[in-house]
Amino acid sequence: MHKVWAVVRREFVERVRSKWFIISTLLGPLFMIAMGVLPSLLISKSGRVNAIAIVSESAGELPERVRQQLERSGRFRSRMVPAEEVDSALVDSLTREVRGERLEGFLVLSGSTVEAGHAEYRGRNVSSIVDMELLERAVRTSVVVERLRRHGIDPTVVQEAQGRIDLATLRISKRGTTGESGEATFILGYAVGLLLYMVIMLYGINVMRSVVEEKQTRIIEVLVSSLKPFQLMLGKVLGVGSVGLFQVSIWASVAYAMFHWRAQVLGLFRVPAEAVNAVKLPAIGGELLVLVLVYFLFGYLLYSSLFAVVGASVNTDTEAQQAQQPVMMLLIMALFLSIAALADPGGQMARIGSLVPLSSPVVMPVRVAASDVAASEVGLSLLILTGTVPVVVWMSARVYRIGILMYGKRPSLKELWRWARQS
Helix, strand or coil: CHHHHHHHHHHHHHHHCCHHHHHHHHHHHHHHHHHHHHHHHHHHCCCCCEEEEEEECCCCCHHHHHHHHHHHHCCEEEEEEECCCCCHHHHHHHHHHHHCCCCCEEEEECCCHHHHCCEEEEECCCCCHHHHHHHHHHHHHHHHHHHHHHCCCCHHHHHHHCCCCCCCCEEEECCEEEEEEHHHHHHHHHHHHHHHHHHHHHHHHHHHHHHHHHHHCCHHHHHCCCCCHHHHHHHHHHHHHHHHHHHHHHHHHHHHHHHHCHHHHHHHCCCCHHHHHHCCCCCCCHHHHHHHHHHHHHHHHHHHHHHHHHHHHCCCHHHHHHHCHHHHHHHHHHHHHHHHHHHCCCCHHHHHHCCCCCCHHHHHHHHHHHCCCCHHHHHHHHHHHHHHHHHHHHHHHHHHHHHCCCCCCCCCHHHHHHHHHCC
16 A cells, blocks of 8 residues: 555645646636626726717607617717618718727617617627617617507506516525525536536546656556556556645635635725625535535546546557547536536436436536535435446556556557456
8 A cells, every 4th residue: 555655645746846736726716816806896897888879760759768768877878860861871970980989889760660679789899798788678668668659658657567676586495595696506506517527627637648658658667567557547546636636625715715705805906895795606615615525536536547548548649639538528428417407406317417427526516506405315426426436446447457558559449348357
């Protein structure tokens, strides 16, 4: 066992001292802080006013209603451009103003806008979802009011009946109703699934590249002369995994502190209190962090063993990039199942995905983050995963001990299976 520990220590120390580890470990917390600060800052700084022109062929009240609606939004400042006909000369003139940045854009209301329900906006920034939604809402509301007026219906009565209704979505857990909104729950579940997918993939590929590098430089032949191939693979997997677990623990601790002392952190950036409260962030509990770390550990052991087999069965990095595709497809499938679990945590697909060992390391933490999962389901998932990982590691080691000393043509899947069955 001391030989395995020597490999673990070597892999851990080499990687922790590398610039890549230091930079990525620092970038993780900085990214979390940026994701917590930027939305609040954007909300507090979103005071931009767009100068637009409203072109109308109609002399009725529709253009003025649209203008008033836009002015009330606080994001538009408009001027009226009456026209008997919206011809190409007028459009070209306004287009030149937009190109010269004297206008942000112009809205065209034709004489048939009320009847046909068609209007047109041309501007420099039509990709702003918020601004385009405000424009569409202003035109739609004004057209509805005009149609009601023409039919002799009082628009104010209809507007009162169609007043805005805010539906607050609050999560109910075993501890009762929480202050966590639906949006916050979605963000948390999506972040957990994406983080597990990326970390398992990155550190699994790290194991594969390490094996390929040692095989190319023939160092592997020296190493296997002093310790067994199984000891070498196990030490490499555990060493790289300990680096990943160490890094994920740092990120998890920063995330926990960031979300629990968010107001104080944002206060350092002078973000107003109302902007802090406007952005709803998910609540992160200690139980979830522990569960994420446990599933990361099992998921990493499972997939890193498969990546080690890939590294042992190839001779170059180019071959490794091609041979890793089946393992990558399994991980991508797990990510897709986690997205389905996020949409329906109690659905059949989510339940199956959280029990299948190849997908449960990603799917089950997402389910726990998005909803309450019975302890029996979590226990069964961990039991299956605990029973599967040693089998996969053992079979991978059997392939690994033959593949690391094989050079030349890449073995087929049939040959890999024969290696795994050999005693």
